[in-house]
Amino acid sequence: MKYTAAFRIWHWLNAIVVLGLVGTVLLRKGFLSYRTNSEIIMTKLTDMGVDIFKEDAVAIAKAIRAPMWEWHLILGYALAFLVVYRIALLFFDKSQKEPFSTLNIHKKGVKALHYILYGALLFMTISGFALYLKEALELTEAMAKSIKETHELVYNYFLFFIPLHIAGVVVADIREEHGMISSMINGRETTKEV
Template structure:
């Protein structure tokens, strides 16, 4: 019998791609596709060819440039919500819940790692739900100010995901090279119990 079912492994790698995609869209939004930076650039470059635009017009143009990328953030957010429901379902399978069985017998480090995973699932669930609320705020009867407040918290909690991803990658690398040889290949081929 495999340590990790095919269903769980597919979930893991699709989930990794979605989270990295979400991180990528946020990175682009905050750097290359920042409306603040690009609106200034548009104002300057248009001025050089004798076209004057107001700061508000430049802002609208800059946001329009990044809009297609932001649509990907929304699509990936839907995917994250679906993946979290899938993970909850997987938790009730042997492959999905095995990490949390016999927790009392684990070392302190292993307990902290496993509790960390539960914590990140909670954080990702918050991110998915708050993202959906932000996107559908009008249909939910929320005000624009209410949606903005939720967005502020959404962006703040995002930092936990930003911290977790490199820690997870580093942790897997360390485990692979110390006491859990094959941890990465097990998540590819399923491993053996």
């Protein structure tokens, strides 16, 4: 298979943006968790002889992670652009058109996972902006909560897809589609093992 420059640009930009978005969430739940950091702030200030209310420590911890959420939003705009770009590629990039019926079972599974990925990207873009614009959209608290829970649930797909995709590409490159990885970089045709 040969990948066009337009598809390769989308692929690598999408990889950077998705990894960035996943990274901001992992930071939020890990190093920048306001619950953990507010406890650290309270403990350290108490050790220094400064008393602080828990609410104030939480406010400080949330302020520390605020720039990370600015990056999440910027990357969200980039993802929205890339979703539109990918939709355009579906119509204009004919190099990716292999009839589904002609594929073997493995290729059908891979293609299905990619379609799920595209659906997940579209959903995450729409739901993310719905949450960001919840006041302008006049979403009820219950609706916003439901969207947020589903947004967080779909996020888990990316935690599985990313390592599965990387491992699958490496295995395919080694076993049957030699040059697949370099083809995604330089655009040359892959060679199939017979």
